[in-house]
Amino acid sequence: IYGTAWRTEKELGTYLHMLEEAEKRDHRKLGKQLNFFHLQEEATGSVFWHPKGWTLYREIEAYVRRRLETDGYAEVKTPQLVDRALWEASGHWEKFRENMFTAEAEDDRTLALKPMNCPCHVQIFRQGIKSYRDLPLRMAEFGSCHRNEPSGALHGIMRVRAFTQDDAHIFCTEDQITEESVKFCALLQSIYSDFGFDEVRVKFSDRPEVRAGADDVWDRAESALTDATTAAELETTLNPGEGAFYGPKLEFVLRDAIGRDWQCGTLQVDFVLPERLDAEYVAEDGSRRRPVMLHRAILGSMERWIGIIIEQFSGRMPPWLAPVQIVVASITDSANGYAQKVADTAAAMGLRVETDLRNEKISYKVREHSVGKVPFILAVGGREEEAGSVALRRLGSQDQQVVDMMTALSQLQAECLPPDLARAEKLAAE
CATH class of the missing domain: 3.30.930.10 (Bira Bifunctional Protein; Domain 2)
Incomplete structure (x- = not known):
């Protein structure tokens, strides 16, 4: 004692x-x-x-x-x-x-x-x-x-x-x-x-x-x-x-x-x-x-x-360290193909990405991946597919931004860059 x-x-x-x-x-x-x-x-x-x-x-x-x-x-x-x-x-x-x-x-x-x-x-x-x-x-x-x-x-x-x-x-x-x-x-x-x-x-x-x-x-x-x-x-x-x-x-x-x-x-x-x-x-x-x-x-x-x-970090890793940086979640089954396209594009840009194409409510998917400490969730449905956009939600925020797909992925690519590479990129641009 x-x-x-x-x-x-x-x-x-x-x-x-x-x-x-x-x-x-x-x-x-x-x-x-x-x-x-x-x-x-x-x-x-x-x-x-x-x-x-x-x-x-x-x-x-x-x-x-x-x-x-x-x-x-x-x-x-x-x-x-x-x-x-x-x-x-x-x-x-x-x-x-x-x-x-x-x-x-x-x-x-x-x-x-x-x-x-x-x-x-x-x-x-x-x-x-x-x-x-x-x-x-x-x-x-x-x-x-x-x-x-x-x-x-x-x-x-x-x-x-x-x-x-x-x-x-x-x-x-x-x-x-x-x-x-x-x-x-x-x-x-x-x-x-x-x-x-x-x-x-x-x-x-x-x-x-x-x-x-x-x-x-x-x-x-x-x-x-x-x-x-x-x-x-x-x-x-x-x-x-x-x-x-x-x-x-x-x-x-x-x-x-x-x-x-x-x-x-x-x-x-x-x-x-x-x-x-x-x-x-x-x-x-x-x-x-x-x-x-x-x-x-x-x-x-x-x-x-x-x-x-x-x-x-209480398990909430900075984006550059997060094992999964982005989850692309489909809102409806009909958007599964577009969700996969967004994920494939993100992966080609060097981002660690997974898809969630389950037949579940989008609120359930968002909650589950938030508990899993995924930094960024991209929700996509019919409207997003038609506009070539994504609904971006950041971990810890209730706000959702609808952004052009490539604009969003380029922004997230920069945010997920390890700090040493970000400094090198900044130096090269000067």
Whole structure:
């Protein structure tokens, strides 16, 4: 049994309202209601993505991929099962073993499902000779990871055992840490803003008690990260002893629509792993040197991020993210052919569209698709077919506009454009 105490009745009221809103927005309830995903005991901690949920997932992934490509990242893919020898060399076996899923191979080798991607990215870096001219090298992966989380700690799709990180590692020189960190922070803040998160706090997590690497290495890493926060003009609060075992980190904390905080992005400076895994490059003077490794993520994991935005938007996704952006609903059976023509035209314009040609009242169809959080409903009947128009209704509005079909679809096409593509289109038009 536990209780809370509040200084004023107003503060208590705010807290109770937040609890009420959190229950309404619960991603587990909305995920089922909107047919996005389900969870079941036979795959505890893993997500069964349904078509609509997987569409949302792929749209987010495509958006992040475009942003990374624009910022000079090269995408890679690394194995799921990796011999324990690599995890021993990296230090993860000693410090993370209890959270790893393992399997025995026929040749008595122990393999582990990767809980993170960083040692595998170092293996790619080590292939072939790298020069200082190759740095910074930005390597990204939508990396599938597994962690043996206790069943009691699992929570919907926000805390799972199988997840995908929007992971990337930047291999650079010490002199490049500040510039790369500033560049990353700008990308991160832009991406958060595109998802509607403009309130971001930053925590500085310094050396933990149990760590790898000598104190002088940690001194350099913490100093470099401090310089980066100054250059990026970030205000930080200290999070003592919460750094990773190989380096200090920044944690980026978002505040959602009902005042809750979510730690999502990270930036970590690592001098240790390149040393342990023998990563090196040829410096300008011909000597062999260790690169610095910047570990960075923006969303954290795809699953958790989707859970967060479901709750942020109460399931009512912005048009660019909505799995179904438009439903074309026929008012009468005789308008079914025209409804299909409107839908085919919308699909050809790159819009995600479905038709509702059932023999039901249009009010029933509108209500059902409104509950399904479809941003735009186009109702068409005999009059609309004759005029080449559609009756446009926006989610949350009782108003209906009768608009020329192509005018309506062109307008909706612009409204459904992802924010990065909308900016690019605007820039091209200037």
